[in-house]
Amino acid sequence: MIRKEAVQLIAKEIGNQPIISANGFMSRDLYETNEKKSNFYMIGSMGLASSIGLGVALKKPKKKIHIFDGDGNILMNLGSLVTIGSLKPKNLIHFIFDNNSHESTGGQPCNSSQIELKKIADATKFKTYKITNKNEIKKIMLKIKKETGPILVMVKINNSKTKSIRVDITPPNIKTRFMKSLK
Amino acid sequence: MNEKVQREIFNLLVKKGVKNFVGVPDSTLKYFIDEGLKKEKILITTREEEAIGIATGMSLVGEKSLVFMQNAGFANSLSTITSLVQLYQIPMILLIGWRGFLKNDAPEHEKIGKIQPELIKIIGLESRIIDEKNMEKNCNWAINKLKKEKTVGLIIKRDFLD
Numbered sequence: 001m002i003r004k005e006a007v008q009l010i011a012k013e014i015g016n017q018p019i020i021s022a023n024g025f026m027s028r029d030l031y032e033t034n035e036k037k038s039n040f041y042m043i044g045s046m047g048l049a050s051s052i053g054l055g056v057a058l059k060k061p062k063k064k065i066h067i068f069d070g071d072g073n074i075l076m077n078l079g080s081l082v083t084i085g086s087l088k089p090k091n092l093i094h095f096i097f098d099n100n101s102h103e104s105t106g107g108q109p110c111n112s113s114q115i116e117l118k119k120i121a122d123a124t125k126f127k128t129y130k131i132t133n134k135n136e137i138k139k140i141m142l143k144i145k146k147e148t149g150p151i152l153v154m155v156k157i158n159n160s161k162t163k164s165i166r167v168d169i170t171p172p173n174i175k176t177r178f179m180k181s182l183k
Numbered sequence: 184m185n186e187k188v189q190r191e192i193f194n195l196l197v198k199k200g201v202k203n204f205v206g207v208p209d210s211t212l213k214y215f216i217d218e219g220l221k222k223e224k225i226l227i228t229t230r231e232e233e234a235i236g237i238a239t240g241m242s243l244v245g246e247k248s249l250v251f252m253q254n255a256g257f258a259n260s261l262s263t264i265t266s267l268v269q270l271y272q273i274p275m276i277l278l279i280g281w282r283g284f285l286k287n288d289a290p291e292h293e294k295i296g297k298i299q300p301e302l303i304k305i306i307g308l309e310s311r312i313i314d315e316k317n318m319e320k321n322c323n324w325a326i327n328k329l330k331k332e333k334t335v336g337l338i339i340k341r342d343f344l345d
Contacts, residue, residue, distance in 0.1 A: 020240075040243070044266025048236035051228075055205075055240020079229025083237070087226075171271040179243055 001134050002160040003097050007068065008033035009134065010095060010155070013141040014066050018056065018182065021068040022049040024104030026097065028164035030068060038181035041167045041174050047076030050094055054084050057092040057149075060182060064091050071098040071112035078120065081152075085124030090148040094126070097155045107159055118154050126152040184339055188315040189214035192322065196249065197224070199326045201276065203241045205234045206251035211280030211341040216251065231256030232263040239273050247329050249276040254283070258295050258302065264334070265306060274329045277308070277336045284340045292341075303336055310336030 003025060011019060011034035018038045021027040027041040040056075042049050053067035074080070074096055084092060100113035121128045127147055131140050131154070144151050167174070193204075193215050204219045205226045219225035228234040231252040238248040252260070257279050268275055282288055283296010295302075303310050309328065311321040321337060328335045 042267070044270060045232070045236070045263045048232060048239075048263065048267065051233045051236025052240040052243070055203075055237040056243055057240070058237075059241050059244040059246060077230075077233060077236075079233055080236075083226075083228055083233065175243065175271045175273065179245065182244055 001157055002162060003099065003103070003157045004029045004033060004160070004162055004164060005134065006097060006131070006137075006155050006157050009137045010141065011068075013137065017064050017066060018178070019066045019068055020049050020053040020056065022046070022070050022073040024070065025164065026068055026070050026073075026104075027167055031167045032164035037177040040178045041169070043167055043171065047073050047080075049073060050077060050080040050084065053092060053094070054080070054087070054089065056182070057089040058087065061089070061091055063182070064093060065089075067092070067094045069094060069096045071096060071100060071117065072102045072110045074117065075110065075112060081121060081124040081126070084150050085126060088125065089150055092150045093144060094150065094152045095155055096152065097157050099157045099159050101159060103159050118152070121152040126150045129153045130156070132156045184211075184314065184342065186214040188318060190218040192313070192318050193218040193222075195319065195322050196276075196326075197222070199322060200247050201249050201326075202246040203238060203248040204251065205238045205241070205248065206278075207231050207234060207253070207256050209251065209253035209256075209280035209282075210345070211253065211282065211339055212251055212278065215278070231260045235260055235263050235268060235275070238275055239267060239271075242273050242275055247274070247276075247326070249278055251278040251280075253280045254295050254299050255292070257299070261302070261306060264308065268334050269307070272332050273334065274332045275334045276325050276329065277334065279336055279338050281338050281340045284342065285344065287344065288341060303338075308334065308336050310338055312338045312340065314340070
């Protein structure tokens with residue numbers, strides 16, 4: 001399964017609920033496959049999608065807040081898992097799409113292949129799940145719907161040559177419509 | 184800046200509607216942070232950029248947010264300020280402790296302390312140095328900027344050695 005497929009299928013299950021997506025190909029895939037006003041496309045500030053998601057989740061406890069992160073992204077902000085794990089927001093669901101590489105910058109290797117991110121998430125008090133192929137998506141999404149957070153889902157993906165279009169909404173506009181969608 | 188004034192600044196900002204105080208501790212801001220901890224309004228993060236990310240999320244629900252940090256952390260955060268906060272026009276107060284303000288401060292603070300005014304200027308961050316005389320005026324200034332969706336800096340000088 002490539003990221004674009006995984007993003008499309010998981011975002012479809014999430015429906016109209018908020019998603020904060022990481023920079024690079026992650027936001028581009030989400031934009032091309034499931035564009036909606038409650039998506040916050042973070043086009044810069046690599047590493048911070050989970051922190052932005054945490055800020056929203058703490059302030060909107062009745063809404064489920066989803067984070068679409070990459071392996072390279074979370075390795076830039078591992079401390080975020082510590083902060084989320086210590087605050088335990090029940091409504092935070094963190095997906096890490098892991099291809100063991102920095103695909104957006106040319107597919108360079110990422111050290112997520114050498115360690116176990118899932119175990120780090122276990123140790124930081126997330127409930128953790130794994131999706132390794134397309135057929136597991138519906139089942140896992142159903143499971144986590146009944147579960148209280150913080151939840152972390154490792155999504156195993158492969159690299160591909162497919163490239164989605166750039167997000168062509170201005171950042172202030174991304175912000176404004178996301179804010180309206182939260183009301 | 185003395186203890187009493189730092190505590191007053193915290194309470195003044197709360198009174199003016201600042202709801203969220205997120206950041207990394209700094210000894211220059213010790214009593215400000217302590218006042219917030221007492222009132223259970225402080226969230227301590229692992230890095231300054233993380234704090235800015237969280238405060239961004241909190242601002243996205245329409246609440247006034249402040250990030251506190253030492254100027255070393257401000258230097259860490261330059262790219263986050265430009266590619267997130269300024270790019271998306273996220274209103275936020277950055278409260279920065281100015282290490283290296285005194286010439287004989289610890290050596291690790293010397294360089295950033297010296298170039299700080301220029302750094303702030305070059306990234307286009309409107310800021311005010313806040314002290315006991317101007318604190319009410321400058322807090323009001325910062326709150327008014329937040330209402331206009333602006334990001335601003337409030338700087339506290341490290342005017343003592345330890």
